[in-house]
Amino acid sequence: MKSYDLIIVGGGPGGYTSALRAAKLGLTVALVEKDHLGGTCLNRGCIPSKTLLYGARIVDMIGKGKLWGIEAGPPVIRFEQMRKRKDAVIQRLRSGIDMMLKAGKVDQYRGHGTVHPDLTVTVRIQGQDVAIRGKHVILATGSQPSLPPVPGLEQAEVHTSDTIFDIERLPESIVIVGGGVIGLEFADIFSTLGASVTVVEAVERILAAEDADAAKAVEKHLREKGVKFFTGAKVESMRRENGHKIVSVQTASGKAELAAEEILVAAGRRPNLSGLEGLGLRMNGPFVAVDEYLQTNIPNVYAVGDVTGGWQLAHVATAEGFRAVDNIAKKKEKMDYRVVPRCLYTSPEIASVGLSEQAARERGYDVKTATFPLAGIGKAVAVDEAGGFMKLIADRKYGEILGVVLVGPHVTEMIGEASAFMVLEGTVEEMARMIHPHPTISEIFFETADHWLKS
């Protein structure tokens, strides 16, 4: 039986990055993946959705051309080509990961792995079981969409984010169950490409985890594209009727029947625990429980990423993977979640980092916030993207930056500046003093900071 310093189960953003890191630190590493490299993120999540969202942005730009006197006529959308483009992107990135793993001397075991308490892993490769042994194991098995127990859901043949990317043709209408990050990005894609979209959300507002003002800005924009919202709405049942799929919802104002060509369920994700059953893992709700060092209850077994619940973000899985590898190979340190950027790639984009205003108050900070509109930024007006804002959440005592919310174009790229300030412990004063290039959207940083200092 081949032995390794470290076996990583799962080749997603938590797993393959950890494998490369560990190999670089001199550990012998095996990576077990039953499907494609890159995990949900690359194959069924971040990357394909960003490819399609960019298509949506091109459609937006063509429409906006009129303001500049550029007329191109109504765009013709060949959805098949859009899908091909998405597949090409995925293919290219997958082979990139494969190349890096090979160059990094990580042994790949491509099959379903079962982890045993003695830290052996049996991998089912083309009908054969191959056993390997590890001194340490990192579980990075990820998650999959969970389906709520709704009557008629199976007959309605709903899509999840696992299947929706590969639909044959663009639906004319779609009901999206779930008003979170995933649901809204699809609402943006389909509405921009011309479908009639209805979003059903169980709680009172969309993007419940995000800043309320930011959520409102996105909702406003999507409404302008014709998206209908049912919030505080409970899905009672689903059915098929006359070639249509029908979702029955109950809201405060009564019942409604929503008919559409397709239904997308984007209502949470559950951990992938297949192959981990025999370990006797301690659980945290449905997820694998880990301590602050990312260790499970089994000695030398760590878990990172979606399988542990938490943020369920690719970059958090990667950061956790790095931390777990360092805890194995170097000094043990706690995972630090103080500066986690969160991005939503709708139009406008939302990007935030650190604490929300409410969370900051709950932690006892002497919170002061300042908000500055993009309408006051020359570049935003010049490119007709002035609908967003920046909100700065900081502690009065030292001007410590506790959180930042950005809404607008390219803010997912800009949130790095806020993160850097927090990681390097810059304060509002430095943010206000730092020279920002003009004209850029990024000027909103010093404008907001200056506003915070003066208010």
Next chain:
Amino acid sequence: MAKPVIMPKLGMTMETGTIIRWFKEEGEPVKAGEVLFEVMTDKINIEVESYETGILLKRYYEAEAVVPVNHVIAYIGEAGEQVPERPPEDAPSGEAGETKTASLSEGRPAEEPPAEGTPAEEGDSGGGKVRATPAARRLARERGVPLEQIRGSGERGRIHLADVEAYLEEHAVRATPLARKAAEAEGIDLRTVTGSGVHGKIMKQDVEAARAPAAPSAADEKMVKLEGMRKIIARRMSESAFTAPHVTLSTEADMTRVIELRESLLPIVEQQTGYRLSYTEVIVKAAAMCLRRHPQMRVQLQGEYIRYVQDVHVGLAIALEQGLIVPVIRHADQKGLAELTRECKTLASLARENKLTPDQITGGTFTVSNLGMYAVDMFTPIINQPESAILGVGRIAEKAVGLGGQIVLRPMITLSLSFDHRVIDGAPAAAFLTDLKRMLENPYELLI
């Protein structure tokens, strides 16, 4: 004309002094010989008397300020005289030695010749003047760096601009803006904070960790600020314990003959000196004689070099009400028991009256720490750096020992020798301790 008061150089190795307190306010009259201020060096607190009579016109530094030696810290003159608003920051030149205005309580001169071989000072006989280029002086002044602390790379140790820059780079405190603000708000000196960030950068959490603990919960608990001698002891003990790998060897010695020796010498020494000979002096004498024979024990680690010390100067740990101090008996190996007794007793009483001069507590080669007056047999003493070994002496107690096939009671003493394993190995230390045991068991060797 107003006369400057300077930070006295109270010992060969003293580079800076911390002002503990002033005894005179600005505008108050001062008489020559009156105590003007108290200063703390890295080894001792001392009260400094004024050399001048007049009005204290200006104080440039307040309590807690750290000032390089020979820097002007105040002016004394006639009322209404003009003095500079800011202290003249250059180290005084040669003639400053003539305007010395402060002396120790004991009346020692404030100035001493510069330490031999101190790089920044070498090559200049002019009373400790630091050689530096004007650009180096200006930068050092602007950044508040004492030139004395900078190693000059130029001819005859002259300090160049690049040397000051290198010093600043090396001694720069790296802290995040947030950590700086927190430190400023909490009154924490960032130089005392250990950084946990990349390359030791000080983060906010490090400042928070360095902050004084919260107020005590129980009403009868008290919080006493770590300062003065206590602070010096705390720093020196942890420095020694955490830098020098300590090894402690112990052995027992039969004190029968030392007891006989002491009893027969007691009246003679008392008649000569007025002091009673104690076991401490006998042990100091024996240790000193053994040190003379064991040069491997007389070593000091100095950077990348091991210094072999020629002289046998033995420190004697004296317990004080508020701490501990180690006066040094110079050339202990060359002194007779009467002279040693007089010196030990004198130093001990000076120590208790807080009157030891800095040079009476520096320059030791070895230390003896005697806890024999307590019910202590063996202990693990901490080396008094820069020395490399220390002897812990326990009580003399009757113990059953095997002697010629018989169990007999003998007055036994336990000797504990801690040594710095970086520079002294186990075998030479064991040989030294064996020699010392033999000498105490045959004290007539002390006569040789």
